Amino acid sequence: MEIVQKTSGRLLAxxxxxxxxxxxxxxxxAERLDVSRRTVRRDVDRLRELGYPxxxxxxxxGGYRLDAGSQLPPLLFDDEQAVALAMALQMATTAGAGIEExxxxxxxxxxxxxxxxxxxxxxxxxxxxxxxxxxxxxxxSGVLMTLSAAVHxxxxxxxxxxxxxxxxxxxxxxxxxxxxGGRWYLVAWDLDRDDWRTFRxxxxxxxxxxxxxxxxxxxxxxxxxxxxxxxFLGSSGPEGPGGLDRSGGSVGLDGARGLGEWPCWGEVxxxxxxxEVSPYVRDGVVExxxxxRCRLVLGSWSWxxxxxxxxxxxxxIEVVGPAELKEAFARLARRYGSAGNETRxxxxx
Numbered sequence: 001m002e003i004v005q006k007t008s009g010r011l012l013a014x015x016x017x018x019x020x021x022x023x024x025x026x027x028x029x030a031e032r033l034d035v036s037r038r039t040v041r042r043d044v045d046r047l048r049e050l051g052y053p054x055x056x057x058x059x060x061x062g063g064y065r066l067d068a069g070s071q072l073p074p075l076l077f078d079d080e081q082a083v084a085l086a087m088a089l090q091m092a093t094t095a096g097a098g099i100e101e102x103x104x105x106x107x108x109x110x111x112x113x114x115x116x117x118x119x120x121x122x123x124x125x126x127x128x129x130x131x132x133x134x135x136x137x138x139x140x141s142g143v144l145m146t147l148s149a150a151v152h153x154x155x156x157x158x159x160x161x162x163x164x165x166x167x168x169x170x171x172x173x174x175x176x177x178x179x180x181g182g183r184w185y186l187v188a189w190d191l192d193r194d195d196w197r198t199f200r201x202x203x204x205x206x207x208x209x210x211x212x213x214x215x216x217x218x219x220x221x222x223x224x225x226x227x228x229x230x231x232f233l234g235s236s237g238p239e240g241p242g243g244l245d246r247s248g249g250s251v252g253l254d255g256a257r258g259l260g261e262w263p264c265w266g267e268v269x270x271x272x273x274x275x276e277v278s279p280y281v282r283d284g285v286v287e288x289x290x291x292x293r294c295r296l297v298l299g300s301w302s303w304x305x306x307x308x309x310x311x312x313x314x315x316x317i318e319v320v321g322p323a324e325l326k327e328a329f330a331r332l333a334r335r336y337g338s339a340g341n342e343t344r345x346x347x348x349x
Contacts, residue, residue: 010035014043018054018066025063040064079118086110086118088276102141139184139202144275146206147186148288150174156211157188159204169207172197173214176224179278179286187224189217196220198228225267225285225297264306265299266325269318277313295320303328 010033017024017032030037044054044064057063089107111119150157151174161170172188179185184201196219219227270277274294278286284298300306307328310317319326 010039011043011046014040015047015052015066018047018052018064023057023063023065025057029064083118086114143201143204143206144177144184147174147177147201147204150210151177151186151288152290153210154213154216156191156214158207158211160207161199161205162203168192170199171211172199173217175216175219176228177201177274177288178224178228179274179281180228184278185228187219187228196227224287225295228285263301264303264324265297266303266306266310266322267295267297267320268310268325269293269295269320270310270313271316272313280313304332307332 013033014029017029026037026040030040033040033043035043048054053067055065055067057065086107089103089110147157149155154173157170157172157174159170159172161167171191172186173191174186174188176187177184178187186199186201186204188197188199189195190197221227269289271293273292274286274288277294277296281296281298284296287295289295296310298306298310300309303324306325311329311332317329319329
């Protein structure tokens with residue numbers, strides 16, 4: 001029994017190491033686990049039998065890499081990762097992306113296997129999603145995935161738009177999937193109208209298969225955030241006030257004032273999915289950039305206020321511009337660092 005427990009513990013340690021970095025030399029793994037390289041090879045084979053796609057790396061030293069597989073094998077999280085995952089699943093109920101039920105089931109699964117000390121931490125955080133009186137329609141997560149995939153693959157899309165069964169099918173070249181005021185929109189070049197259009201994602205019913213690949217066009221102004229902001233603030237154009245395609249009907253902005261009325265606005269890239277950011281952005285534009293990353297353009301009354309507002313997302317931040325926003329982040333960093341030092345000094349006897 002002791003040998004089995006030791007082997008199981010070593011397998012978990014090996015899996016944790018493989019998840020921590022992309023490539024591991026075999027000698028380094030053996031050193032970390034305090035075993036022979038032959039034992040590492042046997043343990044790797046055991047993990048493969050459990051469904052983990054571990055690839056061997058060729059070279060003088062050899063090594064291993066944990067790759068993505070066709071099925072999701074058991075995952076190993078440390079305490080902080082497990083708590084962060086559970087909290088993110090609770091917050092997913094406000095994403096407006098049609099994943100609420102799936103998130104609840106995933107949260108139940110995660111909670112069941114948590115140690116008691118972690119379940120207690122999670123149970124102290126109870127999030128209740130409260131809908132505003134003007135409840136926004138939910139977007140099917142499958143639709144968002146289809147639109148996002150077409151954007152990244154630069155493939156033409158065909159879809160029905162709205163509830164009118166007699167409306168003609170739309171053919172577009174999708175360029176951006178963005179969130180504005182808690183709603184999801186597709187920014188695309190309409191092939192039949194030979195112009196840019198902005199479509200509400202909750203009104204889109206995709207047709208399959210997708211069309212041929214296309215070369216991306218440059219948006220007016222060269223910036224999706226400026227383009228979407230101008231359309232939703234009621235700038236003149238073939239789509240009319242509000243920036244939505246006329247065939248889909250006009251939609252209010254639910255009180256969003258837009259970046260144009262703020263004296264300061266900036267652009268950053270956050271290491272968070274767009275679905276986790278958009279529910280908390282009322283006066284800005286969120287654009288999906290890929291798994292776990294999004295672009296945020298936000299306005300505020302001051303540069304310091306803007307930097308502080310962006311900092312609340314608790315994620316790595318890349319400032320695209322302008323320079324005033326970078327300086328505001330630097331000033332906040334100095335100010336927070338000073339506050340932290342003062343706190344430590346105050347606690348000293």
